[in-house]
Amino acid sequence: MERFDAVVIGGGVAGLGSAYTMAVNDLDVLLIERGGNIGEKSVYGGRIYSWVFEQYVKGFDNAPVERWVKKERLTFLDESESVSIEFSASRACSFTAILTKFNRWLSEKVEDAGGLVVSGVKVEDVKREPLRVVADGEEIGCDVVVDAEGVNPIIAMKLGIRKDWKPSEVAVGVKEVFKFSESQINERFLVESDEGLANLFIGYPVFGNGGGFLYTNKDTVSVGLVVRVDFAMKKKLEVYDLVEKFRSHRELASLLKGGSMIEYSAHLVPEAGIHGVPERLHDKNILIVGDTAGFVLNRGFTIRGVDLAFYSGVLAGESIKKALDEGEIALAGEIYQRSVEESVIMRELERFRKALKVLENTRLYEDYPKTIIGILRDVFEIKDESKKLYDSVMEKTKGKKLRMLMDVFSAFRGL
Ligand SMILES: Cc1cc2nc3c(=O)[nH]c(=O)nc-3n(C[C@H](O)[C@H](O)[C@H](O)COP(=O)(O)OP(=O)(O)OC[C@H]3O[C@@H](n4cnc5c(N)ncnc54)[C@H](O)[C@@H]3O)c2cc1C
Structure with a gap:
């Protein structure tokens, strides 16, 4: 033996x-x-956080890094519109690969x-x-x-x-990879050749426990959705249909225009x-x-x-x-x-012990993206008379202000 x-x-x-x-x-x-x-x-x-590889792997400088993530974008989607918050960093702590x-x-x-x-x-x-x-x-x-x-x-x-x-402890993730040229990615996502974007999506089409992602590689873009298994079961959701809807949303369709799908995969992720x-x-x-x-x-x-x-x-x-x-x-x-x-593994998991509970709150995915988009539509859509920001906020949050404040507070504490 x-x-x-x-x-x-x-x-x-x-x-x-x-x-x-x-x-x-x-x-x-x-x-x-x-x-x-x-x-x-x-x-x-x-996307991979680099600290551990920099610390432990000799010759990490030669690793097959696609792009260093310098742009972080969080996008709220409803059926047809979107709002994004973007952070443009001067230094990167993660890379796409x-x-x-x-x-x-x-x-x-x-x-x-x-x-x-x-x-x-x-x-x-x-x-x-x-x-x-x-x-x-x-x-x-x-x-x-x-x-x-x-x-x-x-x-x-x-x-x-x-x-x-248990079904509440895992999510199913589906990912597609689209091929572009390097310059197409640089121009479309406004990044330099070695810089990349990580974009997370909340709201449409899952409107529940899960969300979408998009990462820019050198000359490809990785796009997908992750949905918690118990939520998909309860709502009888087909993750493949959701991905199709996600990809066809105006926001995604314009980001993926002209790209050809070269890869499709699915996997579970502990949550x-x-x-x-x-x-x-x-x-x-x-x-x-x-x-x-x-x-x-x-x-x-x-x-x-x-x-x-x-x-x-x-x-x-x-x-x-x-x-x-x-x-x-x-x-x-x-x-x-x-x-x-x-180790940092248990310290991090302990620090974010409440994240699971916060992320179970379906209002975060359904109500709030729609509320934010609704308020911004009121502010920016000017026909004859326009609406005051105060009036729009009061109208869109009518009867749910206290609940919203509590949700925001628990999100701040848990995430
Ligand atoms: C859709 C999705 C998106 C994600 N996004 C990110 C992200 O952006 N950033 C991030 O950091 N993490 C992300 N994750 C999580 C991350 O991918 C995993 O946590 C990580 O890859 C786990 O690595 P692992 O080695 O434990 O498991 P795996 O990568 O699953 O490796 C297990 C290996 O064991 C092999 N194996 C299994 N059984 C046997 C056997 N009996 N004999 C021999 N071989 C066997 C398998 O073939 C496999 O290669 C994501 C996960 C998913 C599903």
Whole structure:
């Protein structure tokens, strides 16, 4: 039987983070990915916060970054109109990337550091005492397993490390990629060649728990919608129809005009924040990282999954190294548990504990975009007589001012 210090299940960003950390620390590590090529199964919106890669990956300067995000735009949509707020930043803390390419680049880093990456092979099972991973009908022995299988935690559930998601804890995301030329993107989105835009959309067509996104890459644009599964079930929504409607809205249609769709994908995303993280992140020497552990933070106008997933992989790798150095490999899980609890991952998830509750308030998606658009229409639409801003605000918020104030207050506190 072949033996490794550690076997990593899954070649998403979390698995790659743990394999990379172990490989650079001279551990004997094997990463197994079921997709034919690394990155093939990776689906996300489009933006990555860079801090963790800058800090931990040697040669990050050569990463396949598409554009550094310097423009943040939040757009409220009703059926036919829109209002946007835009922040133009002088410096960027995130970049757009094609996750398939980015993960492939990370896997090269793992291999350069001496890790073994095998793709096109599915891990079927993990057996204990002694610890073994079963893949392709063969058993591979190891001291530690890092389970980075993503949002469908089949193995983690089988091992009793985590429970399946409730429909209120996950959203389904659909993403399309449109091809343009680099100069078309620069002109249309008013950005320089290395600068990009992240645009989040609230309101139409979901009018409920979910929203749209658009990210500019070098010569493509990633567009999509994310809708919470329980909301889609309750309202009997077909996410594919919603995407069609979203794309056909005046605002989106003009942004996507002339582009040709070259890619379409769908995936689940954990949405429960801290409420979706199991109390124990390991069972003895089997550690869970990334989406499997629920390390995703959705604050409505930003989503952080990739950086937290990679960092959880780094913490898992470092914990395993520490346990091996101390000659107590059985302590790897405990060391990992402590390091995650003390890390920015849990601090962030704890800080935004109330975000899930705030984002469940459907008035944020239905009433308020329509109210804001209605007020601005009154202000800007001048025929013969025009309306005072005060009169419009009073009329559009009649009977709901207190509720609105309370909603705004809880959004400020929770997000
Ligand atoms: C629509 C959408 C938009 C998003 N937008 C953003 C965004 O803009 N920014 C951001 O930071 N985050 C975003 N996220 C979240 C982010 O994509 C995830 O949090 C992150 O990619 C999780 O990485 P992971 O490695 O844990 O899981 P994954 O990337 O899912 O990787 C798991 C890997 O394990 C493999 N695998 C599974 N089972 C087995 C097995 N039995 N054997 C072998 N291999 C296996 C899979 O093939 C897969 O490659 C988004 C997610 C979605 C769905």
